Amino acid sequence: MYEGVVQDLIDELGRLPGVGPKSAQRIAFHVLEADPEDIHRLAQALTTVKEKVRFCATCGNIAEEQRCRICADPRRTQEVICVVEEAKDVVAIERTREYRGRYHVLGGAINPIDGVGPDDLRIRELMTRLSDEPINEVIIATDPNVEGEATATYLVRLLRPMGITVSRLASGLPVGGDLEYADEVTLGRAFEGRRAVEA
Ligand SMILES: [Zn+2]
Numbered sequence: 001m002y003e004g005v006v007q008d009l010i011d012e013l014g015r016l017p018g019v020g021p022k023s024a025q026r027i028a029f030h031v032l033e034a035d036p037e038d039i040h041r042l043a044q045a046l047t048t049v050k051e052k053v054r055f056c057a058t059c060g061n062i063a064e065e066q067r068c069r070i071c072a073d074p075r076r077t078q079e080v081i082c083v084v085e086e087a088k089d090v091v092a093i094e095r096t097r098e099y100r101g102r103y104h105v106l107g108g109a110i111n112p113i114d115g116v117g118p119d120d121l122r123i124r125e126l127m128t129r130l131s132d133e134p135i136n137e138v139i140i141a142t143d144p145n146v147e148g149e150a151t152a153t154y155l156v157r158l159l160r161p162m163g164i165t166v167s168r169l170a171s172g173l174p175v176g177g178d179l180e181y182a183d184e185v186t187l188g189r190a191f192e193g194r195r196a197v198e199a
Contacts, residue, residue: 006032055087058129060105060122062087070094070102077101082139083126083155084179085109085148092180093141096188104129109147110154113175118154128160137165139194145174156197167194 001007006028014024031039055061056068063069070076070090080101084090090103106121129135140155142148152168159166170193173182182190 002028033125038100055105059103060087060125061090061103067133075100078131078134080137080139081126081129081133081135082141084141085143085151089141089143089179092182093191096184096191098188100192101137106142106151109142109151111150113146121151123158127158130159130164135164137167138168139167139169139191141179141191143179144175144177148179160197166197168197169194 002010010021010024010033011108013019013027014021016024019027028066033059034163052064052146053062054064056063057066057072058071059068061068061070063071065072077100080099081104082093082099083104083106084093085106085108090105093099093103104121104122104126106126108116108121110116110118110121130138138155138159140152142151142155156166156168169187169190173179173190179187
């Protein structure tokens with residue numbers, strides 16, 4: 001459709017999540033018309049993030065060091081771990097300022113249709129932490145949708161026999177959505193009103 005490199009850019013942009021062909025074309029033209037310095041800064045940010053950012057060796061959160069900011073913070077209690085699907089859920093929960101424990105990022109949710117099973121998630125790493133760290137409560141904060149529920153059910157079954165408190169967020173989160181879209185007040189309340197799962 002366009003000359004080589006312009007089409008290459010449109011193709012690359014079109015591979016980004018949430019960017020359809022029309023948006024890809026619009027962004028490409030923005031790039032063509034923008035100041036070279038602005039685009040250089042954007043390119044630099046993309047490269048730097050890939051060079052510097054990795055995943056925390058302990059919890060799977062985004063980190064610039066071996067361990068993330070939260071795992072490295074001695075003021076965060078070690079006794080409570082909140083299990084979430086993605087690093088962006090950590091940000092959502094941090095915004096509520098309700099939680100002072102640590103996290104464990106699974107890297108997704110169980111989804112048979114997409115072929116994602118328990119072994120594809122960081123569940124083994126979670127079990128290792130439970131035996132190595134003085135954890136006495138695991139809060140399961142997966143997304144309030146089908147995949148999140150399936151993952152939570154699986155985890156409850158796995159964790160209950162271990163003699164630790166397993167709790168779920170209180171209801172009230174918008175069903176079918178992502179944790180990250182819940183507003184701070186709702187998510188904060190869901191956290192505060194969390195309940196231990198009965199045997
Ligand atoms: Zn971490």
